[in-house]
Structures are given as structure tokens and as C-alpha cells.
Amino acid sequence: MATLDHTFYQQHDTLTLAQLLLGCELVHENAEGTTAGIIVETEGYLTDDPACHAYRRQTTRNAAMFGLAGTLYVYQIYNHYNCINVVTRPEGVGEAVLIRALEPTEGLELMGLRRNEAFKTGFERYRNNTIDATTADGQRNLANGPGKLTIAMGINRAHDNFSSLITGPIYIRGPVLHDFDMVTTTRIGLTLGADLPYRYYINGNRFVSKK
DNA sequence: ATTAAGATGGCCT
DNA sequence: GGCCATCTTAATT
Numbered sequence: 683m684a685t686l687d688h689t690f691y692q693q694h695d696t697l698t699l700a701q702l703l704l705g706c707e708l709v710h711e712n713a714e715g716t717t718a719g720i721i722v723e724t725e726g727y728l729t730d731d732p733a734c735h736a737y738r739r740q741t742t743r744n745a746a747m748f749g750l751a752g753t754l755y756v757y758q759i760y761n762h763y764n765c766i767n768v769v770t771r772p773e774g775v776g777e778a779v780l781i782r783a784l785e786p787t788e789g790l791e792l793m794g795l796r797r798n799e800a801f802k803t804g805f806e807r808y809r810n811n812t813i814d815a816t817t818a819d820g821q822r823n824l825a826n827g828p829g830k831l832t833i834a835m836g837i838n839r840a841h842d843n844f845s846s847l848i849t850g851p852i853y854i855r856g857p858v859l860h861d862f863d864m865v866t867t868t869r870i871g872l873t874l875g876a877d878l879p880y881r882y883y884i885n886g887n888r889f890v891s892k893k
Numbered sequence: 894a895t896t897a898a899g900a901t902g903g904c905c906t
Numbered sequence: 907g908g909c910c911a912t913c914t915t916a917a918t919t
Contacts, residue, residue, distance in 0.1 A: 733911070738906095759911060761902040763901090782911085807899095807900060807913080807914075828911070870912095871911055873910085
């Protein structure tokens with residue numbers, strides 16, 4: 683399936699893109715190997731939306747959100763976990779789609795190694811936790827949340843903020859899942875804009891972070 | 894089943 | 907000084 687290009691990212695408004703990205707495949711190729719997963723859960727963040735990091739003005743933290751459509755915005759949540767967003771609108775606007783969960787498709791073993799390494803180093807706090815990527819339950823737990831998926835995919839803010847999804851090495855391939863029902867709900871973990879229905883996920887998919 | 898609580902620490906006002 | 911776009915375990919219905 684073709685890599686999504688700048689035209690695609692620029693062509694649609696943010697909430698439409700949040701829906702169109704469901705079923706597409708996020709890929710990261712680096713020296714460790716290739717990991718990939720189907721996007722099963724997203725949230726839109728708009729420039730006139732009080733929960734959006736770009737709501738007030740551009741700062742060093744949110745600068746990537748004001749970049750070209752197709753830029754990756756990586757931020758730290760609770761200054762610990764990383765979360766990744768796809769910048770959507772033209773330069774200077776400040777809108778993005780948060781990728782909240784993946785159904786792993788490639789490099790599951792490497793994803794498991796990364797998660798287990800994070801437990802070992804204490805980046806993930808519960809040091810005696812381990813993930814067995816050969817079991818169904820282990821696979822479900824690899825990337826079923828925004829903080830977990832960045833670890834599994836080997837993405838962090840220092841290296842990958844401002845990265846271009848158009849040129850890689852992190853990129854998104856066009857839809858690999860087509861026939862599914864989409865659920866629209868309110869977003870997770872915020873108080874501002876909590877009533878806005880900007881969260882989308884694939885109905886019945888067991889890799890979605892929360893029902 | 895739902896709720897609470899704690900680790901974590903930079904960024905913005 | 908306050909606010910978090912999280913995740914897990916423990917406690918409570």
C-alpha cells in the first residue's frame with residue numbers, strides 16, 4: 683500500500699483525517715528493524731479547541747504542531763510518556779491527530795523487546811512486568827495506548843519530534859483495513875473540551891485502549 | 894465493576 | 907503554583 687503523501691495530509695480537515703487514518707498502517711524502519719501497526723484509535727485536536735496544545739500560541743513545546751501537514755509532533759505527557767500526533771493543517775494553523783492505539787502487524791518481537799527494556803530500565807515503572815509477544819494477550823498489550831505505542835515503535839521526542847511522515851523513516855501507509863464500523867466518542871484524559879466528540883475508533887477491535 | 898491513588902517533571906501562567 | 911492528550915496496582919462497591 684502506498685505511503686501517504688503531503689497532498690493527502692493537506693487535502694482533508696483535521697477531524698476527517700482522524701477518521702481516514704483509522705485502518706492505515708504506521709511504520710517505523712530503523713537500525714533495530716521494522717515495526718508497524720494498524721491505527722485503530724485516534725483523536726482530533728483543533729486550533730479553537732481548549733484541549734489543544736496549540737490553542738493559545740506557539741511555544742517551543744508545541745512548535746511542531748505549526749509545521750507542514752504530515753509532520754510528526756511528539757510531546758511528553760505527565761513529562762514521562764511520549765505521545766505522537768500527525769500534524770494536519772497547513773503551516774501555521776496548529777491542528778493535529780493523536781494516535782492512541784495500534785494493532786501490531788510487523789516486528790512484534792522487537793516491540794516486545796522495547797517494552798521489556800523499558801520495564802528493565804525503569805522508564806516503565808513496574809520493573810517486574812514483562813510482555814510475552816508470542817501470546818495473544820501480550821500482543822494486545824504491546825501498543826494499546828498512546829504511551830505504550832511510542833515505546834513499542836521506538837519513537838521518542840528527542841529524536842522524532844518534527845520528523846516528516848512523508849520522507850520517513852516513520853511514515854503511514856494507506857488503508858489496509860476497509861470494512862469496519864467506526865465509533866465516535868469524547869476524548870480521554872482531559873477536562874477542557876471533554877464534551878467534544880473528537881475521538882474515533884474501530885468498533886470491536888481489541889487493541890483499542892478503552893471502550 | 895468502578896474508583897482511587899501514585900510515579901513522573903516539564904511547560905505555561 | 908497549577909495543570910496535565912498515561913499507566914498500573916490496590917481498594918472499594
